[in-house]
Amino acid sequence: MHSKDQISHDDYQKTADWLMSQTKHRPQVAIICGSGLGMLADTLKCQDSFAYSDIPGFPQSTVQGHAGRLVFGELKGKSCVCMQGRFHMYEGHSLLKTTFPVRVFKLLGVETLFVTNAAGSLADGLQPGDIMIIKDHVNFPGLVGLNPLCGPNDDKFGPRFPAMSGCYDKNLRCLAMEIAKQLGVAGLMQEGVYAMVGGPNFETIAEARLLHRLGVDAVGMSTAPEVVVATHCGLRVFGLSLITNKVVKSYEDLDSVNHEGVLEVGRLRSHTVQQLVTELIGRMEINNNTNNAA
Numbered sequence: 014m015h016s017k018d019q020i021s022h023d024d025y026q027k028t029a030d031w032l033m034s035q036t037k038h039r040p041q042v043a044i045i046c047g048s049g050l051g052m053l054a055d056t057l058k059c060q061d062s063f064a065y066s067d068i069p070g071f072p073q074s075t076v077q078g079h080a081g082r083l084v085f086g087e088l089k090g091k092s093c094v095c096m097q098g099r100f101h102m103y104e105g106h107s108l109l110k111t112t113f114p115v116r117v118f119k120l121l122g123v124e125t126l127f128v129t130n131a132a133g134s135l136a137d138g139l140q141p142g143d144i145m146i147i148k149d150h151v152n153f154p155g156l157v158g159l160n161p162l163c164g165p166n167d168d169k170f171g172p173r174f175p176a177m178s179g180c181y182d183k184n185l186r187c188l189a190m191e192i193a194k195q196l197g198v199a200g201l202m203q204e205g206v207y208a209m210v211g212g213p214n215f216e217t218i219a220e221a222r223l224l225h226r227l228g229v230d231a232v233g234m235s236t237a238p239e240v241v242v243a244t245h246c247g248l249r250v251f252g253l254s255l256i257t258n259k260v261v262k263s264y265e266d267l268d269s270v271n272h273e274g275v276l277e278v279g280r281l282r283s284h285t286v287q288q289l290v291t292e293l294i295g296r297m298e299i300n301n302n303t304n305n306a307a
């Protein structure tokens with residue numbers, strides 16, 4: 014890692030301080046919206062919103078379906094901040110830049126991070142339109158050293174060698190399933206393993222077969238670095254993948270995936286994802302945040 018890629022604690026703090034000077038909201042929950050899922054922010058009450066281009070230190074969104082707005086507001090009595098648009102490694106951002114908002118959220122006092130994404134299914138039981146509760150992930154870039162935690166460790170955020178077992182909170186996963194039953198959408202939902210690949214191209218058939226053999230249920234191009242950084246600084250994490258396509262695994266299959274199709278499934282399922290997230294945020298317990306990274 015080059016030193017120019019480093020981000021100091023002060024840099025995160027400056028952005029957090031700027032945001033706190035611009036809004037009275039003090040969020041307990043942060044939500045990162047995946048491709049086509051930006052409408053999650055629309056349900057927030059008493060909104061204050063900021064274009065990423067106006068926030069000091071924030072990277073810019075370059076991908077269609079990622080509006081590039083940070084929205085603060087209330088959801089079911091909880092104070093939230095929502096990223097309408099995330100940053101991906103394939104856009105050319107350093108991994109520290111892609112995860113910059115997560116540490117800012119920690120400094121704002123957030124204690125729980127919701128991550129959502131669009132993903133392709135490798136599992137026979139996951140169809141387009143289904144929603145996978147992320148039980149665990151395989152961080153392929155991370156396995157070869159492309160990890161936002163590489164470089165000098167910032168002890169104020171967390172330890173040099175953080176554990177990642179249990180990084181997707183079990184209680185929240187169980188509560189989400191309970192809520193899905195009550196909403197009558199349990200048939201769309203199951204738990205599974207998400208794998209992050211670098212993108213931006215979708216998988217070759219050989220790559221898809223490899224991922225399938227490795228036990229991956231859904232594949233996408235984000236999320237894992239955010240979750241690694243969140244877990245490092247002690248945030249509780251809940252994750253959802255909206256399955257937008259089946260990954261092509263057969264040379265006889267003439268289907269092929271495209272980003273417009275991914276966004277379209279996002280639009281079709283937006284209401285259900287919104288309901289699930291809203292109910293879960295409403296019903297989950299928030300611990301008193303000691304904000305020990307500040």
Ligand SMILES: O=P(O)(O)O[C@@H]1C[C@H](O)[C@@H](CO)O1
Pocket residue numbers: 046047048076099101129130131132212233234235236271272275
């Ligand atoms: O931000 P997410 O992970 O939801 O976006 C997925 C992966 C690519 O960015 C894009 C492909 O359509 O959607």
